[in-house]
Amino acid sequence: MLREDNEAHKTAKKRRLHPVLLGIIACALLITGFALYYNNNTAFCVVVDGEEIGVVKNKEDFQSVIDELAREAEERLGSEVKFLIEADFRRIKGLSLDITPKEEIKQVLNSKMEYKVKAAAVQISGEKVVWVEDEEAARRVLDAVKAAFIEEDENSKLEGVEIEEEVLIVEDYVFPDKVLDEENAVAILLRGTDEIKVHKVKKGESLWLIARNNSMTVSDLKNANPDIKSETLQIGQELNLIVPKPYLNVVTREIITYNKGIPYSTKVEYDDSLWSWETRVKQNGIYGTKEVTARVIRKNGVEVEREILEERVLKEPVYRILTRGTKTAPSRGTGRFLWPTIGRISSPFGKRGREFHTGVDIAASVGTPVKAADSGTVTFAGWNGGYGRLIIVDHGNGFTTYYAHNSKLLVGVGDKVEKGQTISLVGNSGRSTGPHLHFEIRKNGEPLNPLNFFEK
Ligand SMILES: [Zn+2]
Structure with missing residues (x-):
């Protein structure tokens, strides 16, 4: 019986795996499975500026949060944005990994992330001076700067306008507060600075005194305030203390026509009925008029060159005619006398x-x-x-x-x-x-x- 049992046992042993082996296999499987599971169950702790801001399952998930934020910012600002973010990813493994919800990561990022927007810089002689929304806006700004120095009327025709410096429009990403509206950009290019300093005239102050107190010359002060016509100031009048030094030199060429006086010359006629010391004006001189056509070159509105192209006489000048006496004095007296002076x-x-x-x-x-x-x-x-x-x-x-x-x-x-x-x-x-x-x-x-x- 026992033997049989043994036999049977033996037979069974032959057909089935030994339970210990089975246990070992099961264990191995379990360990492998766990290891597999464990190894597959990784995540990334995101570190921004040395601070752990959350755990994401993978880097793509994090990127999708960034993309979402970018889309929202672009929608809000109406221009392309670029985030300035340096994220480090630290791999973590664990049985139960606590993945941070996307919304939470988004919130944290939103509060600490800096971003730059795509804008167009006006670059003058290699230096980016102002940024505006886009290339189109930059072009309009440059046109407005040019227009500031163009004075066209019926007597002047613009022949050309150029900017002396090398000006480029360059696309670049900048912090949003760097981007100016067009009006401000024009003002800065014309004034040479975004600084504004105004002085309110007090009792007893003169141009000279205000200039001296602000380390300026009187002519600086006048240049900064082209509207000042006289030396007398009103109390409370506001004076600009920043002398404009435009970033650009706008050179305009105009053809202008204007009338100009022609000076008269003097003719002398002689008359023997007048004494030699006597001179009389027979005819007053009258200025003539000519129409002048000239090419005027101005730099930032100040004339630097004038070339006369044509002169047309509209009215000839009238000579001034003097009559000079030729009669010489006789040396003999008449014997009758004049009272020699009044008194x-x-x-x-x-x-x-x-x-x-x-x-x-x-x-x-x-x-x-x-x-x-x-x-x-x-x-x-x-x-x-x-x-x-x-x-x-x-x-x-x-x-x-x-x-x-x-x-x-x-x-x-x-x-x-x-x-x-x-x-x-x-x-x-x-x-x-x-x-x-x-x-x-x-x-x-x-x-x-x-x-x-x-x-x-
Ligand atoms: Zn006397």
């Missing part, structure tokens, strides 16, 4: 105390013209002791006249003078107590009372 007699001819006054004194202010009382020849013109600056005219008929105390002599010895010609100016030279003309008439050297010779 009252302050001292008559004749006895004056112990002295004898050899002429009349005519009080007149300094500079009053003194006229030759009759035609003749100057025989003395210069300083003569108590007479001061003296002129003596010999009338060639035995008469001589003296003009003393002058401030200025207008004729010289040998000059022929005509009756009524201005020969000197009243003064106070020599022995004189106030401006006056001392006037003498002498016959053969003897002083006579001038009052007896005046024409009425």
Whole structure:
């Protein structure tokens, strides 16, 4: 029985695996299965800026969160965005892995992620100066900068406009706050800075004082405030303290037409009915007019060159015509005399105390013209002791006249003078107590009372 059992057992043993072996196999299978399961059950801990922000099953899941955020940002901003994110992935294994829900990761990322948007930079001589939304906007900004220096009207035609510097429009990703609206971008390009500094005029301040207090020159201050017309400021008036230094030099070429005056010239005609010292204006000169066509080159609105292309006379100028006398003075007097200057007699001819006054004194202010009382020849013109600056005219008929105390002599010895010609100016030279003309008439050297010779 036992044997049989044994036999049977043996037989069974032969047909089936030994239970121990079976156990081993099962165990192995279990371990393998577990190992397989364990090994397949991995995930990634996402580390951003050294901080674990969650666990994702795989890297693609994380990327899909980023893509989703990007799509949302692009929708919100209307332009392409690029996230600045550095994520490290740490592989983790475990039996039960706690995968962070997508929404949670998205929330965390949203709060800490920086992003740049696609924009167009205006690059001047290699330097990116301003960013605007896109290339189109950048073009409009450049056009507006050019337009700021174009003054077209019916008398000026724009021939061309160029920017001196090398200007490129470059697409680039920047932080969203770098992107300007077009108006601001234009202002910065024109002003050379985005800085604004305004000064409110206080009582007692002048341009000079404000300039000095802000380390500027008065001309800087005027350049920064082209609207200022006069030196007087109003209290409370606002002055810009930043001198514009445009990033760009806009060069414009205009063809302009304008009218310009043509100066007149002077013609001299001679007339023997006038004395040689007399000149009369026969005809006043009148400016003519011409139409000028010119090419004007301006840099940032300031003229740097003007080329005259054409000039057309619209109205000829009118000559100024002077008539000059040719009649020379006779050297002989008429024997009749003119009152030599305007003024009252302050001292008559004749006895004056112990002295004898050899002429009349005519009080007149300094500079009053003194006229030759009759035609003749100057025989003395210069300083003569108590007479001061003296002129003596010999009338060639035995008469001589003296003009003393002058401030200025207008004729010289040998000059022929005509009756009524201005020969000197009243003064106070020599022995004189106030401006006056001392006037003498002498016959053969003897002083006579001038009052007896005046024409009425
Ligand atoms: Zn006198």
